[in-house]
Amino acid sequence: MEMSSKLLERAVAEISQLPGIGKRTALRLALHLLKQPADQTQQLAEALQKLREDIVFCSKCHNISDAEVCHICENPHRDASVICVVEDIRDVMAIENTGLFKGVYHVLGGKISPIEGIGPGQLTIVQLVTKVKAGGVRELIFALSGTMEGDTTNFYIYRQVKECDVVISAIARGIAVGDELEFADEVTLGRSIMHRVPFENSIKSH
Amino acid sequence: MEMSSKLLERAVAEISQLPGIGKRTALRLALHLLKQPADQTQQLAEALQKLREDIVFCSKCHNISDAEVCHICENPHRDASVICVVEDIRDVMAIENTGLFKGVYHVLGGKISPIEGIGPGQLTIVQLVTKVKAGGVRELIFALSGTMEGDTTNFYIYRQVKECDVVISAIARGIAVGDELEFADEVTLGRSIMHRVPFENSIKSH
Known part of the structure; x- marks a missing residue:
């Protein structure tokens, strides 16, 4: 032009x-x-x-921050022994918006993706593993996207911390609240059935 | 968020x-x-x-410019007696891209639109009329959009310069090159027929 x-x-x-x-x-x-x-x-x-x-990144969780430690890690009311592992800052915001998580985060900065040339070294995996091995972490919650890259990253971290005394969980996959079953893909629907929860729990979750 | x-x-x-x-x-x-x-x-x-x-606006045509007079107005190979009247800078670029116009432009900065609260005073109409009345302009080509606002603006300018010794034309409206007749709207197709051109002209226009 x-x-x-x-x-x-x-x-x-x-x-x-x-x-x-x-x-x-x-x-x-x-x-x-x-x-x-x-x-x-x-x-x-x-x-x-x-x-x-x-801008700086929180020295503890690698979340975006205005100070050396972000306001989530700094908050004494948050349980620092429960760490939710996420890909990026937007995921932190999304989970914070639910208001249901009282632990802290660890922002990986992406997921392992050989196609995009992203290896474990470019993510903050070492820092996470070090944190877990130092003790004081009760639970690690994987909240990565449900793609092959997400699964690979989860598994890569899992292998390095499985010997530690830590509960390792992953966020539930299933039919979204409000969604019709007939339009759900088979894999999601399958997981929804396999990972079914007691009915009493399902109604008090929201 | x-x-x-x-x-x-x-x-x-x-x-x-x-x-x-x-x-x-x-x-x-x-x-x-x-x-x-x-x-x-x-x-x-x-x-x-x-x-x-x-950034400045060309003092002659009100086109966006790095200097007091834009490179189109400054170009001695352009015919300053033929002025193409357009709404905004993007229209200048579009017409320049055709490479078929050798005159100069006058950028109005919009079109008269009572709904959007744009009156003649907010456009560069006075400057255009002054230019025409000063003489030396052979032809004025209206190249505004084919909307009611465009037509209103054309007519508003027309009334002020019709007494001057200047040819006033408007760009042709019709079926786009490559378009199928059956999908054209009636008004456009009607204008295409009314404003038909000699066949010899139609084939050498591109």
């Missing part, structure tokens, strides 16, 4: 490097910013710079 | 002010930037700031 301004061209090139944003959308966003007060662009640019420069 | 970082929260809030970008997408973009080298965020932020601060 021929543009009459190098400044616009550069902005569009930079914006379209973001995932899921093509040249056309980038142009639309750039032209939108030009129509808004200069303040808005200034604040957006500043927020991005500050985010990238000042 | 509960976030563990105020920096992240602020960045997400700023990003999600962009049109078509919700909280979820904003979060995905912010986390993406955190995974990339800090350079990328720095360059994105800088490009946005420079765009907003340094």
Whole structure:
């Protein structure tokens, strides 16, 4: 696309490097910013710079944080002996939103994926294993995505901590609340039946 | 969404002010930037700031420009006596991409739309009329969108310049090249027939 301004061209090139944003959308966003007060662009640019420069990852759980230890790990009301292992920060937010988990997290930073070239060394697996081996951890809950990569990662960690005195569990897989059985895939439905829970438990879970 | 970082929260809030970008997408973009080298965020932020601060609008055609007069208006090979009237900068790019127009542009900055609260005063109509009345303009080509607002704007300008010695035309409306007749709407097909062109012209137009 021929543009009459190098400044616009550069902005569009930079914006379209973001995932899921093509040249056309980038142009639309750039032209939108030009129509808004200069303040808005200034604040957006500043927020991005500050985010990238000042953010730290919690030294305990590797969650995104403004301080050396995040507010979850710091909270005395959270049970540090129950660790929920998740892929990334968004999973922490999703579980926090349920309000049902009172333990702490360990953010792996991804899952083992030979196809994407992600090995165990690029994740925070060593830190997790060290934490477990140091003792004081009662339960490890695997809350990774239910894909082959997720299973591989779970199993990789499992092999390294199975000798430790720790309960290792995984989040339940099954038919989502509100979903119709007939549209569920067979594997999920199968797991739902195999991992059935006492009825009294099933009704007080929410 | 509960976030563990105020920096992240602020960045997400700023990003999600962009049109078509919700909280979820904003979060995905912010986390993406955190995974990339800090350079990328720095360059994105800088490009946005420079765009907003340094950009100017061509004093002649109101197109986006890096200099006081844009490179189209400045080009001695362009015919300044033929002015194509468009809504915004994207339309200039679209027409430039055809490579078939050798005149200059006049960017209105929108179209008259009482519903959106846009009156003639917020557009560059006065500047266009002044330009035409000053003389030296041979033809005015209306290339606004074929909506009621576009037609209103065309007519509003037409009434102010019709006494001037200037040819006033509008871009052709019709069936798109490659389109099947049976799927065209009636109004477009009707215009295609009414505004038919000599066959010899139709084959050399591309």
